[in-house]
Amino acid sequence: MAAAGLTLSTAAHAQSLAVWDDLTFEGQSAVIQQLNKEFEAAHPGVTITRTARTFDDMKLTLKLAVSAGNGPVVTKVNQGAGDMGAMVKEGLLLPLDAYIAKYGWDKRQSDSVLARDRWSDTGQFGQGKTYGISGLGEMVGLYYNKKILDDAGIAVPNTFDDFVAALDALKAKGAVPFMIGTSKQHLALHMIAAISQAHIDAGKRATLDDLIYGRGGTWKTDGNVESAKLVQHWAKDGYFFPGFQGISSDDAVQLFVSGQGAFLISGTWYFGDMQHNPDIHFMPVPAPKGISKPMTVGGVDLAWAVTSLGKDQATQDLAGAYIDYMVSEKAAATWANAGYFPATALPADAKVTLTPLLSEGIAMWKTINANDALGHYPDWASPTMLKTIDDNSPHLLAGDQTPEAFVDALDGDYQAYLKGKK
Known part of the structure; x- marks a missing residue:
């Protein structure tokens, strides 16, 4: 890898590489800035021009910027029909299969993970050419504050029934069962x-x-309706932190870190923040009895991709080398040392001091992958699914939309998408 990078840098001479990423949290930003400096040092004459955008800003601006010709050459892009799928359809992303073969990315990450960045020429998600690769693994799980549970005399739940009972007991004792904020981002x-x-x-x-x-199906399942019904009950009946409707997800996390709630459901991308409170731990959302290998929402973070603004082979190769470094074992060790969860496996000789939280996450990741239980983000299902969920979830939580109507809205969006594909 190093030899290839040095050869490229000699040919690249003075060159600026425009890169967009969504690594806006303070800890994440520090890591990507370090990795960018290391890449520049290994490629004399190359300057990384970095633009950081939040997840929501990236969704709003990326496709428009690339279409207009003033966007990035390398970018993070959300998987799924609404972002990566739409950009592939419009010819705004370049396939990376040649770089997968050149650098051996398929040896660093499993095929089932890489499949989340594949789109066929006919617009089929999960197959065909590969348009991205991610640097961080992601799982959505259950954060819990062990001190709050201990103080309330409540054990860490093993089953879903235990979990529901723990929430009821916390509420009865006057503690806040759930920390959540729904004004921005996507905790709901x-x-x-x-x-x-x-x-x-x-x-x-x-x-x-x-x-x-x-490939087809329906959102109108008993499981989706019952989940929506339970979350609505928690929102309406005082299980959520007071005023959650006016709190962003990021602010809710900071309140949780300060000890203002017993549980929070979100992803491993908050490990860098959560590690500052040693009472906070991470586990899968407990499964009901009879479910031996429960699914866990997750996969990988937004994928690194090369846009159509990489007009010539030299620029494309520089972009490929940059992405290679971002998913290298060295980058994985850098992320792990900062408390984050890399998608690429750590090298055997890596000198990494794992935080307790990250150790829990890695153990969970191994179990989930061994069980083939890594699930999906629902917004990947259609180009407009994220907006549909965001538009309807406030009504669900406020109690002015039934769980059945909430699920009907998701299914209506999906069926319209399927019809439009034909």
Whole structure:
């Protein structure tokens, strides 16, 4: 890898590489800035011109910027029909299969993970050419504050029934069962999806896979309705932190880190923040009895991709080398040392001091992958699914939309997408 990079840098001479990423949290930003400096040092004459955008800003601006010719050459892009799928369809992303072969990325990450960045020429998600690769692994799980549970005399739950009982007991004792904020970002989406998918055994995952990959199916299942019904109950009946409707997800996390709630459902991308409170731990959302291999929402973070603004081979090769460094074992060790969860396996000789939280995450990742239980983000299912969920979840939580109507809205979006594909 190093030799290839040095050869490229000699040919590249003075060159600027425009890169967009969504690594806006303070800890994440520090890591990517370090990695960019290391890449520049290994490629004399190359300057990384970095633009950091939040997830929501990236969704709003990326496709328009690339279409207009003033966007990045290398970018992070959300998987799924709404972003990567739409950009592939419009010819705004370049396939990376040649760089997968050149650098051996398929030896660093599993085929099932890489499949989340594949689109066929006919617009089929999960197959065909590969348009991205991610640097960080992601799982949506259950954060819990062990001190709050201990002080309330409540054990860490083993089953979903235990979990529900723990929430009831916390509320009865005057503690805040759930920290959540719904004014910005997507904690409500992650909560509903994580509960629903924890009720699916990996041996019966085909229905969920077909749904997310756009092969067909329906959102109108008992599991989705019951999950929406339970979350609505918690929101209406005082299980959530007071004023959650006016709190962003990021602010909710900071409140949780300060000890203002017993549980929070979200992803491993908050490990860098959560590690500052040693009482906070991470586990899968508990599964009901009888589900031996429960699904876990997740996969990988937004993928590194090369846009159509990489007009010549030299620029494309520089972009390929940059992405290679971002998913290298060295980069993985850098992320792990900062408390984050890399998608590329750590090298055997890596000198990494794992935080307790990251150790829990890595153990969970190994179990989930061994069980083939890595699930999906529901917004990947259609180009407009994220907006549909965001538009309807406030009404669900406020109690002015029934769980059945909420699920009907998701299914209406999906069926319209399927019809439009034909």
